[in-house]
Amino acid sequence: xxxxxxxxxxxxxxxxxxxxxxxxxxxxxxxxxxxxxxxxxxxxxxxxxxxxxxxxxxxxxxxxxxxxxxxxxxxxxxxxxxxxxxxxxxxxxxxxxxxxxxxxxxxxxxxxxxxxxxxxxxxxxxxxxxxxxxxxxxxxxxxxxxxxxxxxxxxxxxxxxxxxxxxxxxxxxxxxxxxxxxxxxxxxxxxxxxxxxxxxxxxxxxxxxxxxxxxxxxxxxxxxxxxxxxxxxxxxxxxxxxxxxxxxxxxxxx
Amino acid sequence: xxxxxxxxxxxxxxxxxxxxxxxxxxxxxxxxxxxxxxxxxxxxxxxxxxxxxxxxxxxxxxxxxxxxxxxxxxxxxxxxxxxxxxxxxxxxxxxxxxxxxxxxxxxxxxxxxxxxxxxxxxxxxxxxxxxxxxxxxxxxxxxxxxxxxxxxxxxxxxxxxxxxxxxxxxxxxxxxxxxxxxxxxxxxxxxxxxxxxxxxxxxxxxxxxxxxxxxxxxxxxxxxxxxxxxxxxxxxxxxxxxxxxxxxxxxxxxxxxx
Ligand SMILES: Nc1ncnc2c1ncn2[C@@H]1O[C@H](COP(=O)(O)OP(=O)(O)OP(=O)(O)O)[C@@H](O)[C@H]1O
Ligand SMILES: [Mg+2]
Numbered sequence: 001x002x003x004x005x006x007x008x009x010x011x012x013x014x015x016x017x018x019x020x021x022x023x024x025x026x027x028x029x030x031x032x033x034x035x036x037x038x039x040x041x042x043x044x045x046x047x048x049x050x051x052x053x054x055x056x057x058x059x060x061x062x063x064x065x066x067x068x069x070x071x072x073x074x075x076x077x078x079x080x081x082x083x084x085x086x087x088x089x090x091x092x093x094x095x096x097x098x099x100x101x102x103x104x105x106x107x108x109x110x111x112x113x114x115x116x117x118x119x120x121x122x123x124x125x126x127x128x129x130x131x132x133x134x135x136x137x138x139x140x141x142x143x144x145x146x147x148x149x150x151x152x153x154x155x156x157x158x159x160x161x162x163x164x165x166x167x168x169x170x171x172x173x174x175x176x177x178x179x180x181x182x183x184x185x186x187x188x189x190x191x192x193x194x195x196x197x198x199x200x201x202x203x204x205x206x207x208x209x210x211x212x213x214x215x216x217x218x219x220x221x222x223x224x225x226x227x228x229x230x231x232x233x234x235x236x237x238x239x240x241x242x243x244x245x246x247x248x249x250x251x252x253x254x
Numbered sequence: 255x256x257x258x259x260x261x262x263x264x265x266x267x268x269x270x271x272x273x274x275x276x277x278x279x280x281x282x283x284x285x286x287x288x289x290x291x292x293x294x295x296x297x298x299x300x301x302x303x304x305x306x307x308x309x310x311x312x313x314x315x316x317x318x319x320x321x322x323x324x325x326x327x328x329x330x331x332x333x334x335x336x337x338x339x340x341x342x343x344x345x346x347x348x349x350x351x352x353x354x355x356x357x358x359x360x361x362x363x364x365x366x367x368x369x370x371x372x373x374x375x376x377x378x379x380x381x382x383x384x385x386x387x388x389x390x391x392x393x394x395x396x397x398x399x400x401x402x403x404x405x406x407x408x409x410x411x412x413x414x415x416x417x418x419x420x421x422x423x424x425x426x427x428x429x430x431x432x433x434x435x436x437x438x439x440x441x442x443x444x445x446x447x448x449x450x451x452x453x454x455x456x457x458x459x460x461x462x463x464x465x466x467x468x469x470x471x472x473x474x475x476x477x478x479x480x481x482x483x484x485x486x487x488x489x490x491x492x493x494x495x496x497x498x499x500x501x502x503x504x505x506x507x508x509x510x511x512x
Contacts, residue, residue: 056417057416057417058413058416058417075419076417076418076419078417079417080413080414080417082410082413084410085410086408086410086411086413086414088411088428088429088432088433089509089510090432090433090435090509091432091509092509099414099418099428100418102424102428103418103419103420103424103428132512133509133512135509135510135512136512153418
């Protein structure tokens with residue numbers, strides 16, 4: 001497969017909840033390549049979470065197609081990171097992180113532990129937290145652990161539904177940075193749903209505004225994912241911000 | 255400073271625990287003191303103490319306790335285990351759960367007292383009929399509680415397992431069971447009393463051993479003191495068993511208290 005071939009292609013995707021007159025997702029098109037972070041913005045209730053649920057297979061499309069061009073034989077090609085983390089309170093952090101191993105005993109335990117250590121340092125977590133329980137962690141740590149938990153399944157595409165919105169500003173910034181780094185280094189792809197234009201501009205390679213069940217407007221932000229340090233505060237950044245904001249404003253105000 | 259203040263407070267609280275009992279015993283004592291008629295009806299702390307002493311020394315109390323505890327614990331273990339397995343397993347099938355719901359409700363609402371004579375005629379007057387009664391008293395609570403536990407598993411956990419491609423069995427084992435444990439423990443706490451009651455009712459109706467038998471026999475002889483001694487033994491047993499459950503709870507729920 002060539003580098004520029006898409007990892008995910010969505011064609012003419014339609015979905016409505018039973019009994020609803022208007023389609024929540026209406027002829028939606030999208031294709032995502034490895035190394036990309038695609039951001040989706042839009043008014044509350046416009047169907048962003050629904051799109052992620054469809055991609056993750058939690059909902060079945062009414063029509064249209066969602067195709068993952070994952071590596072052959074891969075079981076978990078999609079990871080989903082929710083706004084509220086799904087860490088089991090009765091398991092330690094290590095127990096939570098080793099879930100992928102528990103579900104697939106054919107994995108090598110020591111390899112899994114090595115991978116876990118790698119991710120811990122990538123997300124600046126001390127391995128002392130492994131013996132702690134989720135209730136003993138801060139919000140930022142929990143969200144990091146939950147990201148690592150889904151990375152342990154070695155997915156190629158990560159879906160993120162407002163993952164950083166409950167965090168304080170500085171924690172959010174460093175997590176954004178770490179996440180971009182991860183996508184770049186491990187050559188993953190990500191679809192990030194967010195309400196935060198700044199986040200979309202600083203993290204995204206592309207951003208979309210969802211409206212009327214489609215990705216109505218597309219913004220090309222940069223060629224590939226890069227670190228955040230040098231993007232914020234530039235004229236380029238401000239330009240994208242203004243563009244997206246003016247578009248979003250008109251859509252939200254109806 | 256603060257810690258010593260809290261220790262003092264805890265100490266004061268400890269002192270308060272026996273207070274209601276002390277007051278009760280004192281009132282009882284002064285109410286019955288020197289009044290033969292009242293002592294006949296209400297007995298008295300002194301007489302109950304004597305009865306306790308007498309039945310302990312003769313071994314009567316301990317043997318009867320042993321019988322009752324064996325019956326209650328056996329019925330409790332059977333009822334709670336089988337009930338929890340059924341209740342959790344109902345998670346597998348909404349249809350089966352719906353069909354069995356009225357039956358479980360029926361089982362839960364039938365007074366065990368009404369069933370006791372029938373059960374005794376089936377299982378005989380030995381220990382088995384009492385175990386059966388303790389089982390019947392506990393199984394429905396265990397089913398209902400653990401089914402509710404299984405159904406109230408947090409959505410995000412189930413979503414995680416679904417995205418991870420977990421099998422239904424994996425989801426059951428890794429998510430449904432551990433997150434329902436607190437419900438099963440609650441069922442256990444309720445069931446201690448119910449199991450004792452079941453066993454006791456069986457003994458009360460027909461038996462030659464156990465605290466129920468001892469109490470029936472004593473009340474037939476208007477020996478209120480021995481009746482109270484039996485009741486006290488029942489209370490102590492219930493408290494001890496509850497303590498055991500609480501220890502188990504503390505172990506299993508350690509993540510809650512860290
Ligand atoms: N389970 C459901 N049953 C029926 N309707 C639903 C269900 N879930 C969502 N909806 C509806 O579908 C629409 C899209 O919901 P969705 O959660 O995808 O929005 P969203 O863009 O993620 O919103 P937000 O930004 O507030 O999270 C909403 O109108 C919502 O009311
Ligand atoms: Mg949403």
